[in-house]
Structure formats: structure tokens, C-alpha cells
Amino acid sequence: MKKIQMVDLKGQYEAIKHDVNPSIQEVIENTTFINGPKVHEFQHNLERYLGVKHVIPCANGTDALQIAMMGLGLKPGDEVITADFTFAATVEVIALLNLAPVLVDVNEDDFNINIEAIKRAITPKTKAIVPVHLFGQCANMEAIMELANEHNLYVIEDNAQAIGAHYTYKDGTKAKAGTIGHVASTSFFPSKNLGCYGDGGAIFTNDDALAHTIRGIVNHGMYERYHHDVVGVNSRLDSIQAAVLDAKLPHLDNYNRARQEAARKYNKAFEAYENIITPKVSNGCMEICDTCDCHVFHQYTLRVIGIDRDALAKHLNEQGIPCGVYYPIPLHRQKAYADVRYNENDFKVTNQLVQDVISLPMHTELDDEQIEYITETVIKFTNG
Numbered sequence: 019m020k021k022i023q024m025v026d027l028k029g030q031y032e033a034i035k036h037d038v039n040p041s042i043q044e045v046i047e048n049t050t051f052i053n054g055p056k057v058h059e060f061q062h063n064l065e066r067y068l069g070v071k072h073v074i075p076c077a078n079g080t081d082a083l084q085i086a087m088m089g090l091g092l093k094p095g096d097e098v099i100t101a102d103f104t105f106a107a108t109v110e111v112i113a114l115l116n117l118a119p120v121l122v123d124v125n126e127d128d129f130n131i132n133i134e135a136i137k138r139a140i141t142p143k144t145k146a147i148v149p150v151h152l153f154g155q156c157a158n159m160e161a162i163m164e165l166a167n168e169h170n171l172y173v174i175e176d177n178a179q180a181i182g183a184h185y186t187y188k189d190g191t192k193a194k195a196g197t198i199g200h201v202a203s204t205s206f207f208p209s210k211n212l213g214c215y216g217d218g219g220a221i222f223t224n225d226d227a228l229a230h231t232i233r234g235i236v237n238h239g240m241y242e243r244y245h246h247d248v249v250g251v252n253s254r255l256d257s258i259q260a261a262v263l264d265a266k267l268p269h270l271d272n273y274n275r276a277r278q279e280a281a282r283k284y285n286k287a288f289e290a291y292e293n294i295i296t297p298k299v300s301n302g303c304m305e306i307c308d309t310c311d312c313h314v315f316h317q318y319t320l321r322v323i324g325i326d327r328d329a330l331a332k333h334l335n336e337q338g339i340p341c342g343v344y345y346p347i348p349l350h351r352q353k354a355y356a357d358v359r360y361n362e363n364d365f366k367v368t369n370q371l372v373q374d375v376i377s378l379p380m381h382t383e384l385d386d387e388q389i390e391y392i393t394e395t396v397i398k399f400t401n402g
């Protein structure tokens with residue numbers, strides 16, 4: 019059996035190096051390292067793929083979130099609501115801009131931001147909501163957009179984990195993750211569903227004026243050479259990373275399908291065990307539809323009930339199976355983001371999830387033998 023990896027970037031590279039290598043070589047040959055034609059090609063190809071008017075590439079996913087918030091003109095003290103159960107980048111940039119982060123609880127079944135908790139957190143100072151499409155599926159965007167319209171709030175989608183996923187509205191129509199809110203951010207960190215070979219990120223929006231503002235912000239607040247109208251940043255996707263991404267973009271749907279296929283096999287193996295809760299796909303039809311793209315499984319995250327999760331993780335590691343705990347500490351309990359206004363009773367779900375969740379290897383190169391070995395090892399430990 020091939021050695022099991024949490025993410026198999028080498029295996030994926032081997033299969034596409036005939037596309038990737040010449041694409042990188044081209045950048046080196048014509049030395050267009052910054053803002054070269056590859057960046058523009060990738061930008062346009064991603065706009066077409068997502069069906070969004072503007073993609074603004076930048077240096078990483080954290081910058082993308084920060085720049086999106088700067089573009090909206092949020093002011094110090096404005097309250098921004100986001101999920102307690104996510105990667106720290108989301109809350110970090112809110113705090114960094116001197117906005118006021120307001121963390122709220124998530125759903126037990128799909129791990130995404132809870133609508134009732136958002137409602138309770140809205141005050142006259144609230145200016146924005148940042149739903150994180152956690153582990154590869156969209157938050158309840160229909161409800162979030164309704165709340166945003168009602169209270170005149172911006173919605174910034176943190177789409178670092180769900181590129182290529184679809185959101186399905188109640189009436190059956192679909193939209194790509196990251197094209198529903200006023201603006202969205204994504205990350206091309208190597209292990210993301212569309213990853214480059216270094217750091218990268220992008221901002222998406224359908225709003226022409228906002229796109230213009232953001233294009234200036236990423237480039238030192240410059241709209242005309244050496245005229246600095248606003249305080250900006252230097253955040254660019256370099257051309258070599260764009261070359262990698264442009265070569266990988268045509269494979270994205272197949273990559274996401276490979277992840278779904280692996281998830282389906284995991285689900286099947288665990289379905290008989292009540293103490294192993296498989297991830298719920300909220301807006302989709304994984305069970306009945308072969309081409310379901312509602313969940314792109316950035317992570318395949320189980321909850322184990324009545325089992326020492328850390329002991330399971332240790333056992334899996336000892337058996338040659340890498341695994342991860344995303345995330346082990348709720349953000350409201352992190353030193354940097356603690357706030358006397360938070361009440362533990364408002365975070366019942368996150369507080370439970372941090373004890374129960376475990377993410378299994380998930381990538382585009384998992385084979386049946388590996389999946390069988392992983393599932394058998396988990397089942398033997400939890401039900402043996």
C-alpha cells in the first residue's frame with residue numbers, strides 16, 4: 019500500500035507535471051514575475067469558471083479577507099459577526115482592522131455558522147457577517163442574505179475551503195460558493211482544493227465599484243501611477259503561482275469529484291456505527307445524485323461519540339494514518355480573541371465539537387486500499 023498522507027501534493031503533481039512545468043517555465047523565460055500575463059489569464063479563467071464578474075488575485079487568503087473588509091470601508095468599532103469554529107485568520111483580520119469581532123456558535127450537523135445565533139448577535143453596530151464555508155460546503159447563504167438585507171449588512175464569504183462547491187437555493191437554483199455575498203475571499207494555500215505551490219489568494223465580487231476600489235487597495239492604494247488615494251497594501255499573486263493555478267484550474271472539478279468519491283466510500287464504511295457521525299451535506303443530495311457538488315470535502319470530518327478522540331488520533335498515527343483536529347480550541351477561548359462579553363452557554367456546540375471532531379486523510383489521490391485500511395482501523399478502535 020502507498021504511504022497514506024493527509025494531503026498528497028506529490029502524487030497530484032506527478033499526474034499534471036506535463037501541464038504545470040511548461041506553464042512555470044514560460045514565466046521564467048519571459049521574466050514577467052509580477053503582474054505578468056499568467057496572472058491575468060488565470061484571473062479571467064477563474065472569473066469564467068465561477069461565473070463572477072471580478073476576481074482580484076492577491077498574496078494569500080488572509081490578505082484576501084482583510085482587503086475585502088478594507089474595500090467595504092468598514093470603520094473601527096463596527097461589529098462583524100463570524101463563526102466561533104473556524105481557522106483563526108477569519109477573526110484575526112477583523113481584529114487587525116480594529117473592527118469588533120462578534121463570534122457566534124455553529125451548527126452541530128454541518129459545522130457552519132448558526133442562523134439563530136447570528137440573529138441574537140445583531141446590534142445597531144453590526145455592519146457585516148462573515149460566513150465561513152467550512153470544510154467544503156456553504157453556510158446557509160439564503161438565510162444569511164435575508165438577514166443582511168433586513169439589517170443592511172455586508173456579507174463577506176470566506177470561501178477558502180469551498181472553491182468549486184455549489185450552493186443550492188430552496189427553489190433548486192444553484193450558485194457557486196463565493197459568488198453570493200457582496201464579496202468573497204479564497205486561499206490558494208497548497209493544501210486547499212485549488213492550491214498553488216506557495217501562497218496565493220483572491221477576492222471575488224460582482225460589484226464593479228467595489229472591484230475597482232479593491233484593485234487599488236491591493237496595489238498601495240494606487241489608482242493612477244504614484245497617486246495614492248487611499249491607504250492600501252502590497253498583496254499580489256506572483257506569476258509563477260498564477261501559472262500553477264492556471265494549469266490546475268481545468269482539473270478542479272475532477273479533483274473535487276475525487277474528494278467526493280472518497281467521502282462517499284468513507285460514509286459507506288461508517289454508516290452502520292452509531293458512535294461515528296459522518297459529515298452531513300446540508301444543501302445537497304450526496305446519497306442520490308452522482309454529480310452532487312454541494313460539498314467539495316476540503317476536510318472529511320467525523321464526530322466520534324463516547325470515544326476518547328485524542329486516543330483515537332494517537333492510535334491512527336501509530337498505525338501510519340495521519341489525521342487532524344480542525345479545530346481543537348474555539349476562537350472565543352483563544353487568548354487573542356477572548357472577550358468578557360462572551361458567555362460559555364452561547365457556545366455549546368463549538369465547545370462540544372472541539373472535543374469530538376477528527377478529520378481523516380482527504381485528497382485527490384486516495385485509493386480503495388488506503389480507504390479500506392483507514393476505515394477498518396477507525397472501526398476496530400471505536401467498535402472493536
Ligand SMILES: *Cc1c(COP(=O)(O)O)cnc(C)c1O
Pocket residue numbers: 078079080081104105107108150176178179204205206207217218219
Ligand atoms: C486557509 C484559510 C484561510 C487563510 O488562507 P491563507 O492563504 O493561509 O492566508 C482563511 N480562512 C479559512 C477558513 C481558511 O481555511
